[in-house]
Amino acid sequence: xxxxxxxxxxxxxSYFATPLAYIFIVIFLVMAGTFAxxxxxxxxxxxxxxxxxxxxxxxxxxxxxxxxSMRLWAEERxxxxxxLFLTLPISMTQAVLGKFFAAWAFAGIALxxxxxxxxxxxxxxxxxxxxxxxxxxxxxxxxxxxxxxxxALSALTKSQIIAFVVTAAVCFFFTVSGSSIVLSFVNxxxxxxxxxDLAFFSFLTHFNAIIRGVIDLRDLVxxxxxxxxxxxxxxVLVDLKKxx
Amino acid sequence: xxxxxxxRHLTKRFGPITAVNDVTFAVGRGEVLGFLGPNGAGxxxxxxxxxxxxxxTRGTAVICGLDMIDQPLEAKRHVGYLPExxxxxxxxxxxxxxxxxxxxxxxxxxxxxxxxxxAVERTTLASVLEQPxxxxxxxxxxxxGLAQALLHDPEVLILDEPTDGLDPNQKHEVRNLITTLAPxxxxxxxxxxxxxxxxxxxxxxxxxxxxxxxxxxxxxxxxRSRLHxxxxxxLADPAIDARTALLRLPGVVAVEPIEDGEGRAxxxxxxxxxxxxxxxxxxxxxxxxxxxxxxxxxGRLDDVFRDITAKAA
Numbered sequence: 001x002x003x004x005x006x007x008x009x010x011x012x013x014s015y016f017a018t019p020l021a022y023i024f025i026v027i028f029l030v031m032a033g034t035f036a037x038x039x040x041x042x043x044x045x046x047x048x049x050x051x052x053x054x055x056x057x058x059x060x061x062x063x064x065x066x067x068x069s070m071r072l073w074a075e076e077r078x079x080x081x082x083x084l085f086l087t088l089p090i091s092m093t094q095a096v097l098g099k100f101f102a103a104w105a106f107a108g109i110a111l112x113x114x115x116x117x118x119x120x121x122x123x124x125x126x127x128x129x130x131x132x133x134x135x136x137x138x139x140x141x142x143x144x145x146x147x148x149x150x151x152a153l154s155a156l157t158k159s160q161i162i163a164f165v166v167t168a169a170v171c172f173f174f175t176v177s178g179s180s181i182v183l184s185f186v187n188x189x190x191x192x193x194x195x196x197d198l199a200f201f202s203f204l205t206h207f208n209a210i211i212r213g214v215i216d217l218r219d220l221v222x223x224x225x226x227x228x229x230x231x232x233x234x235x236v237l238v239d240l241k242k243x244x
Numbered sequence: 245x246x247x248x249x250x251x252r253h254l255t256k257r258f259g260p261i262t263a264v265n266d267v268t269f270a271v272g273r274g275e276v277l278g279f280l281g282p283n284g285a286g287x288x289x290x291x292x293x294x295x296x297x298x299x300x301t302r303g304t305a306v307i308c309g310l311d312m313i314d315q316p317l318e319a320k321r322h323v324g325y326l327p328e329x330x331x332x333x334x335x336x337x338x339x340x341x342x343x344x345x346x347x348x349x350x351x352x353x354x355x356x357x358x359x360x361x362x363a364v365e366r367t368t369l370a371s372v373l374e375q376p377x378x379x380x381x382x383x384x385x386x387x388x389g390l391a392q393a394l395l396h397d398p399e400v401l402i403l404d405e406p407t408d409g410l411d412p413n414q415k416h417e418v419r420n421l422i423t424t425l426a427p428x429x430x431x432x433x434x435x436x437x438x439x440x441x442x443x444x445x446x447x448x449x450x451x452x453x454x455x456x457x458x459x460x461x462x463x464x465x466x467x468r469s470r471l472h473x474x475x476x477x478x479l480a481d482p483a484i485d486a487r488t489a490l491l492r493l494p495g496v497v498a499v500e501p502i503e504d505g506e507g508r509a510x511x512x513x514x515x516x517x518x519x520x521x522x523x524x525x526x527x528x529x530x531x532x533x534x535x536x537x538x539x540x541x542x543g544r545l546d547d548v549f550r551d552i553t554a555k556a557a
Contacts, residue, residue, distance in 0.1 A: 017335040086296075087297050087325045090317070
């Protein structure tokens with residue numbers, strides 16, 4: 001626990017040691033705002049809610065989260081610090097969790113900094129703050145799931161660029177697997193059961209349910225399960241690939 | 245002597261390649277073991293297994309009685325490790341980095357400060373403590389790596405090429421540091437600089453093709469040289485032909501004229517295991533040759549190393 005926390009602190013601080021943190025946060029906020037106002041018609045809809053803001057989060061994360069996760073293990077392997085790191089008296093679980101929680105906390109900080117949107121709708125009308133809170137939780141969990149995927153994939157390569165591209169591609173698949181883009185590929189030859197399974201893995205489906213105010217425990221469990229599985233895979237992959 | 249590092253039948257295969265093949269040795273307190281071998285011989289792989297970074301295909305390493313496979317966390321507490329190339333987090337400063345290592349090794353507050361200060365002093369890092377590691381010179385990077393390895397005052401030190409890329413002064417400092425630490429610790433250093441083995445090691449292991457070829461003291465290691473106990477004779481008058489007379493001495497198998505930085509000389513090579521310095525000095529005295537220099541060669545580690553590793557290849 002203590003070791004996990006120390007790793008967490010070092011990792012989180014390392015985001016802020018480079019311009020990455022500030023660039024990430026600024027771009028995230030600007031893009032979240034742009035999408036919500038111009039594409040989501042935040043004002044013109046005439047509704048006091050944050051749905052136009054939240055509905056673009058999966059797409060924002062698709063581009064931005066791989067930029068956070070790509071360095072998690074690829075950089076350690078590239079610079080060779082992984083050898084120092086993993087010969088410290090820490091377990092693989094502590095190493096993986098410390099890094100993951102730092103990245104997730106960073107995503108959380110970026111998310112919290114969107115609070116002016118929440119203040120704005122509360123000034124303009126009386127939104128259902130329960131739904132907004134649920135949406136924030138949903139968005140945070142979804143970011144965690146993307147990060148966990150990216151972390152595991154980052155363990156596969158020494159190149160942060162490869163980690164970025166592969167993560168973006170895999171995350172894209174998870175995002176849209178329920179949508180017509182993917183379903184039309186398999187439609188016609190795959191059994192209906194498979195279509196349902198694919199749709200089940202769509203982040204979009206689960207996230208859209210949450211931001212519409214339909215809080216179903218199963219949606220939350222879905223994201224948490226994805227994280228747990230990917231973190232496990234992450235530990236296995238680091239062990240497998242660290243020597244290359 | 246109680247062994248602090250016991251390496252038992254360590255074997256590592258990467259697919260069809262056997263990088264380390266059944267390596268067994270033990271290192272006790274006070275010993276400095278030089279790990280020698282050509283590049284790709286399996287030195288670093290062996291060290292990675294001793295420090296618990298790589299899992300061996302077969303065999304194990306036991307650190308202070310703790311098995312690296314069964315009790316990795318406990319065993320790792322007793323090890324200070326400088327990986328090859330002395331990696332460090334590029335964005336961190338040495339002081340931040342050392343503070344992180346101190347905390348994760350369980351030291352807090354005043355205790356952590358004291359240990360960091362000591363490690364910084366031992367590796368003379370004070371002048372660069374607040375610069376990002378990526379901006380540091382090779383020499384400083386290596387010293388940051390050393391400081392990190394010494395921080396918890398471990399009983400076992402594993403240093404992979406600790407002087408690689410350092411200038412002669414820095415090399416000297418690092419060797420002095422290793423010699424200072426030696427009595428308290430069991431140290432393994434890998435190197436391909438043979439003078440280093442002479443300078444700091446109490447024992448040398450030659451490894452090539454993943455196998456241990458020699459495990460001996462540097463002195464006895466050098467004694468394997470054909471030139472061990474040969475006599476280097478330099479005469480003040482180069483016109484004298486001493487060769488025939490020297491060859492007639494008992495126990496002499498060859499006399500080789502050599503010319504090096506010091507000038508022209510004869511190298512009188514004895515039969516294996518014989519000392520011929522007495523015979524040579526007697527001859528010089530009777531013949532009345534003006535001697536410029538006369539010394540007994542120990543045999544060069546380089547030659548032995550080349551012989552052995554070439555045979556293995």
